[in-house]
Amino acid sequence: MPPSAPPIVDALRACVGERQVSTTPPDRVAYARDLWPRSQLDRLAGEAPQRPAAVVWPADAAQVAEVVALCRQHRVPIVPFGAGSGVCGGTLPIHGGVVLDLKRLKAVRQLRPADGIVEVEAGCVGERLERWLNRQGLSLGHFPSSILCSTVGGWVATRSAGQCSSRYGKIEDMVVDLEVVGGDGVVRRTPRADAGGVDWNAIYVGSEGTLGVITAATLRVQRLPTAQAFRGWRVPNIEAGVEIMRRAMQAGLRPSVLRLYDPLDTLMVGSDGDRKAAKGPLHSLKQGLLGKGGSGRGLRWALGHPRLSNGAVRLIPPGCLLLAVSEGSAAEARATDDAIAAIARGVQAEDLGEGPARAWLAHRYAVSFKQSRIYAAGAFVDTFEVATTWGEVRGLYDAVKAAVGRHVLVMAHFSHAYPGGCSIYFTFAGAGPTPQVMRARYDAAWQAGLDTAVTRGAAIAHHHGVGLSRGRHMGAAHGEAQRWFGALKATLDPDGILNPGKVFSEAPP
Amino acid sequence: MSWRLVHDPALGECHRAPSGARCVAPLDGVALAETLVGVAGRLRSRVGQPVADETEPGEIWIDLTAFSGVGPVDPVGQIVRAGGGATWGAIEARLQVDGLTLGPVPGWLWDQPVAHTLDGGRRARPSPACGELLDLVMAIQAVLPGGGLTRSAVSPRRATGPDLARGVVGAEGRAGVVLGVHVQAWPLAGQVGYRATRFGGWAEALAAGQAVLRAGARPQWWRFAPAPTGEVVLTARFGDLAGLDHCLARYDEAAGGRPDDPGAAEALDAACYGPGAIRRVAPTPRWVGAPSAAVGQAEATADAEVWDLRPEGVTVCGAGAPPAAQASGWEALAAAAFAALEPAR
Structure with missing residues (x-):
């Protein structure tokens, strides 16, 4: 849609109000990107992203429905938008059209403590909801690192996970029902997740705005835990740490956090071990990556030679940091902590006390803000997370690290433990002489990582979603199941106006 | 209803019932795929021959014995x-x-x-x-x-x-x-433990169940059912892998109520679970909804049983009619999506 297309803009203004529609360049630039790092590389390479023709701020589900109906009438794409914290390009308006910012839909509609549920509108920022629930003695139990800058609707749309998913589950485990606006402009409420029949919640959760605009969600809530127990462990190696996680979860324990850092990530986190290893080139690398000094030139050199850097990482002692947080009633928190301790001692883990886990808790939402320092130094950094079964964890870690390590420096941590397996969260950083070379290395790293995950039968995403960064791998990951998606898309969004090109999608060239 | 072996142009040799329903037993995935491409009809996945009087005209029974x-x-x-x-x-x-x-x-x-x-x-x-x-x-x-x-x-x-x-x-x-x-x-849990607890009524019993969940004592199964005395009895089996004693202690502390003979729970376990169990099915229909409404549903039903109690949902067996969850147009949407999956014939 050209920016000057007045019929729909006028109609949108008539629908939601003059001030709730913007076609100004600053707004269109601001809504042309989310936190997908590749967008930054595009910008460095001199490429401007596709801008939306207009940004619209509806006030309620009825206005969302009217906007969708208008866009359908004019065949204009719509991109639902929460807080823009996605890291996969899921909200980029690659076909232009209208960005539908849902942040005015921010009300907590009802809380029913006796039923263990809260109904909240999609645009409510996560931290605000959690703080509000805490005042009622409740918690959602959902703590993504983006909680300060992400919305309930975004969580549901991307199948988000919080840091305590081992105990409370992912967002799909919390959804009781949803209010959605279909591509036909009709507001509907899904049947309860436990109603039997087709599970419409499972269809909308993770659909990333392609099947409907989520305008509200009824979510399961918990009473606030009355006790927490923190423990850090120094484990001999990755295998030992993974073994503790596996045994704990398969024993039916429900810790809120089990988080194991590989040797390089342990160094970056700064456990009580490895002070000696943190000298020399690795020390410089750490300082550079964390922005506490070090030369940008040295950092770029190290990241521009990933084989050497990854080789140097092998000099780090194999010890790893494992964090455990247990919570619930005092008796349950203590029992869980004791049971994990018994397992950990069985693999010669060293008890580091409460400090490391408490330190993590204090800084757990700060991770994303370090990335800008890397870009300021002329390099790039990104993350991707996969998930697999316990028997495959070590093999997948090694294979992805080897494949991605040809292009970038790579490290990982293991988290989001379940009885069946866990997530591996890879962080990679690289550099190149030109923005174009950097982008090519960035793409090569992603391609190598996801290719490896697909080949080994792992899930190619655990909680970041698909967006554009994983679109090209979705066919390989799902086989003919993508026909189910096609059938749903044709039914729920008959004119294909909802976030076109996403999920099973067009990926970057 | 009897079945006879016939030659169906689409299915090859298959069993056909007088109703018009058909049954095919593919030997592998390729044969199954060819079957689905070749014929139209509502699929029912079963093992073995179809049961009489459970078919509708046009249905295809997929015998998954292979x-x-x-x-x-x-x-x-x-x-x-x-x-x-x-x-x-x-x-x-x-x-x-x-x-x-x-x-x-x-x-x-x-x-x-x-x-x-x-x-x-x-x-x-x-x-x-x-x-x-x-x-x-x-x-x-x-x-x-x-x-x-x-x-x-x-x-x-x-x-x-x-x-x-x-x-x-x-x-x-x-x-x-x-x-x-x-x-x-x-x-497999090395040890299992049983509990039976009596409560004055449904409200007290279901509230106690929620308290047990909050205390982190999670039974492998539990059943809430009325006793002839008018009380509601909670029977449960525990097999906590991380420490049965801890789990039972948390249950005892959280549940309250009046302890009863756990032998009743053990007997129910033997009767309802495992290979030698009776094929007992809890009464139908089943009402599924919010905990706050479950008490009323259970109280209004003489033989109500609850086997499914969660913080955000309860299934009351025998209570009322199931909610019309699919009545708001979802069934039509599902039908349209399934139709879009059908191959062009």
Whole structure:
């Protein structure tokens, strides 16, 4: 849609109000990107992203429905938008059209403590909801690192996970029902997740705005835990740490956090071990990556030679940091902590006390803000997370690290433990002489990582979603199941106006 | 109703009932795909020959006897592969060889094929400790009506778009036929413990159940049912892997009520679960809804039973009519989506 297309803009203004529609360049630039790092590389390479023709701020589900109906009438794409914290390009308006910012839909509609549920509108920022629930003695139990800058609707749309998913589950485990606006402009409420029949919640959760605009969600809530127990462990190696996680979860324990850092990530986190290893080139690398000094030139050199850097990482002692947080009633928190301790001692883990886990808790939402320092130094950094079964964890870690390590420096941590397996969260950083070379290395790293995950039968995403960064791998990951998606898309969004090109999608060239 | 062997141009040799329903028993995935591409009709996944009087004209019964295998078991991940025709009982028996279990398997589910359970999509085996049976299914492989084979990573959780692996769940066969699944298992508990507790009424009993959940004491199964005295009796089995004594102590502290003879729970366990269990089914219809409304539903029903109590939902067996969850246009949308999956013929 050209920016000057007045019929729909006028109609949108008539629908939601003059001030709730913007076609100004600053707004269109601001809504042309989310936190997908590749967008930054595009910008460095001199490429401007596709801008939306207009940004619209509806006030309620009825206005969302009217906007969708208008866009359908004019065949204009719509991109639902929460807080823009996605890291996969899921909200980029690659076909232009209208960005539908849902942040005015921010009300907590009802809380029913006796039923263990809260109904909240999609645009409510996560931290605000959690703080509000805490005042009622409740918690959602959902703590993504983006909680300060992400919305309930975004969580549901991307199948988000919080840091305590081992105990409370992912967002799909919390959804009781949803209010959605279909591509036909009709507001509907899904049947309860436990109603039997087709599970419409499972269809909308993770659909990333392609099947409907989520305008509200009824979510399961918990009473606030009355006790927490923190423990850090120094484990001999990755295998030992993974073994503790596996045994704990398969024993039916429900810790809120089990988080194991590989040797390089342990160094970056700064456990009580490895002070000696943190000298020399690795020390410089750490300082550079964390922005506490070090030369940008040295950092770029190290990241521009990933084989050497990854080789140097092998000099780090194999010890790893494992964090455990247990919570619930005092008796349950203590029992869980004791049971994990018994397992950990069985693999010669060293008890580091409460400090490391408490330190993590204090800084757990700060991770994303370090990335800008890397870009300021002329390099790039990104993350991707996969998930697999316990028997495959070590093999997948090694294979992805080897494949991605040809292009970038790579490290990982293991988290989001379940009885069946866990997530591996890879962080990679690289550099190149030109923005174009950097982008090519960035793409090569992603391609190598996801290719490896697909080949080994792992899930190619655990909680970041698909967006554009994983679109090209979705066919390989799902086989003919993508026909189910096609059938749903044709039914729920008959004119294909909802976030076109996403999920099973067009990926970057 | 009797079945006779006929030659059907689309199905080859198959069994046909007088009603017009047909039954075909493909030997492998290719044959199954060819069947689905070649014919139109509502699919029903079963094992063995169709049961008389349970068919409708035009239906195709897919006899999944050839897909009844169980194994191998991944002992590290505690995951087992099973064919869509495998019964829950066969899976449980295979797991127990390796010291694993699905958790308590009700007698009525013991002989039910996995594909049949997934087709229905209803909560089959609620268990606070071991999870709803359908939630243990980590991956589903299915043949679509157009013959295509779906793929699904065997993974505890994922964020790869909508949960397409569950496309067949609750679809009553309209979205495809389940070829196989990967199922999460638990270690067999070394010890089990039983509890029986009496409460003055439904409100007190269900509130106590919620308190037990909040205390982190999760039974493998539990049942709330009225006693002739007018009280409500909670019977439960525990098999906490991380410490049975801790778990029972938390239960005792949180539940309150009046302790009763735990032998009643043990007897119920023997009667309702496992291979030798009676095929007892809790009364129907089943009301599913919010906890705050469950008390009224249970009180209004003489023979109400609750086997499924969660913080956000309760199933009251025998109470009222099921809510008309599909009445708001969802059934029509589902029908349209399934129709879009049908191959052009």
